[in-house]
Amino acid sequence: MKNIKSKILKEIEKSKPAIIKFAQALIRAKSENPYVPGESRNINKPIEKQVAELIFSELKKCALKPKYVSALPNHANVVCPLKNKGKPVLILNGHMDTVASGSEKKWKYPPFSGKILKGKLYGRGAMDMKSSLAAMIFTLKILKKFAPVLKGNLIFTAVVDEEPGACSEIGTKYLLKQGLNADACIVAEPGTEKIRAGMKGYFRFKIIAKGKAISTGSGAWERKEKGENAVTKMAKILLALEKLKFENKKSIITPGTLIKGGTGINIVPDYCEATVDMRLMPGQTKIMVKKQILDCLEKTKQKSVQIQDLMFVPGVSISKNEKIVEILEKNAKLILGKKPKIALSPSSCDAHFFIKKNIPTICGFGPNGDNFHGANEFVYTNSIIDVCKIYTLTAFDFLK
Ligand SMILES: [Zn+2]
The missing domain is CATH 3.30.70.360 (Alpha-Beta Plaits)
Known part of the structure; x- marks a missing residue:
């Protein structure tokens, strides 16, 4: 087993440039979602479409079988299983939309340039949460090579319309309504300081x-x-x-x-x-x-x-003793050199939809950066790779 794990880590190291390049491409594909719930919106505006297409074709390239699952034609979620079957099932979930970039004058580099400088990748969505999406996609791509040794199944879900308050009818909630189910889930909200075993x-x-x-x-x-x-x-x-x-x-x-x-x-x-x-x-x-x-x-x-x-x-929480918390904690310590704290997230994300369906869910663990939702949002490129390693080892341990 140790041998396979070190092979996995080597594969990720080798893929480093490709992972960062893909995070950059996701940032360049604008997906600003200015909708305020309760106000009218143009449902035909394809907010996340470009991001969804990028993800879809990247997964397809390595013989995975992504599907579009949409409640509205221009707001397709992407769902991609690692295998056809297997138990237990782990979901990796991330949203494709971002908040608006605001006044461009406040940005050191244009918000959709994906500029990299001194180990920081800048842009709207860099931290929240396009680099998490890149890390999750490569988790899937790399585990594909080790799929035969895995008993369980991994399902990656890239969803629409989270930013307006994590209460959308057409994103995560819709996928669960369509029958999505699992034994655990990780929602990729940013930050490795804490493993969020719940949220306000x-x-x-x-x-x-x-x-x-x-x-x-x-x-x-x-x-x-x-x-x-x-x-x-x-x-x-x-x-x-x-x-x-x-x-x-x-x-x-x-x-x-x-x-x-x-x-x-x-x-x-x-x-x-x-x-x-x-x-x-x-x-x-x-x-x-x-x-x-x-x-x-x-x-x-x-x-x-x-x-x-x-x-x-609703505010939700899961037990610290859930298998997914323990495995994530162990692998985070292995890669980061220290144990993240286990805490409640002060902000909301789509995780409550999973927890309400009795799926133990991490309400946020993803790459580090700063200024999310503000000007000059950035993510540390090394952190994307660390998190990709943690996601991949965690999925491997959970599914083996
Ligand atoms: Zn987010």
Whole structure:
């Protein structure tokens, strides 16, 4: 076994230039996804198409059998098994879309250039998570050569539409609905510092406060006979929400992330809306937190106030003793020289879909870099290779 593992590591070393070149190609294939859930979107816009095609043809080249699985014609997920059958099954999952690159002026190098300088590969998606995708694809390509000694099966899934909040109907969730199943899964969100054995979830909602408009110079307003200020009403509500205490201190509420109200500088505002973002720990259900929020609103005694649910993703966790956690930890230590911490991810990703289906899932382990979601996002090229080794050895151990 040791002998095979050292062969695997040698193969990855040999493939180093090809892996980095492929990560570069993925960065150059733009896949910015600016969609905000709840807003209308042009579903025909082929956001991830170019990335999906690159991945598909790269897998095909080495006699693997990728498939497109799509809920919408222009948003195809790529699914590629290592073999036709075998147990146990491990899934490697990564998303193909990225956040927008923002103002190009803030970037040292153009965001889609894939520039490499001093061991750093720059570009939108470099860290989150096109280099993870490259590492996973080469895991599959390299394990293909060792497939006969593996009892189990590996399934690689490159999915669409994760960035708008890990709550899409057309990406990971769709694949699971179509019957995708496994004994464990790794979601490739970046960073090797920690093995994320769970993640925080979130609840986002909108508050609408209504008032009554009247000129701020009118006698009726002066005498408080007419008019009602929807904005100050909202202010009281947001301040009350800010003081809300939750059982777990890591559950954070941020009231007023977006706010809109009023129609004129000299008119009493008759309308105000504000969004609230709340981060949830595993175990906090939507019913539970919503009750707390409604109780809080009630205590403010403000009338004509409504709340509208926008998005909900549950907080989830898995046991530290899961086989996938132990194997990943062991191989991370072997390659990196130190054990990563096991911790909860503070942000959300598609992993909750797998965990809700009882598939023990790592909620993030991938190459290191910096500035993800910001200007000058980059990934360390050496880290891509380290992570490719860790993914490959982990898959090998899990499936042998
Ligand atoms: Zn991501």
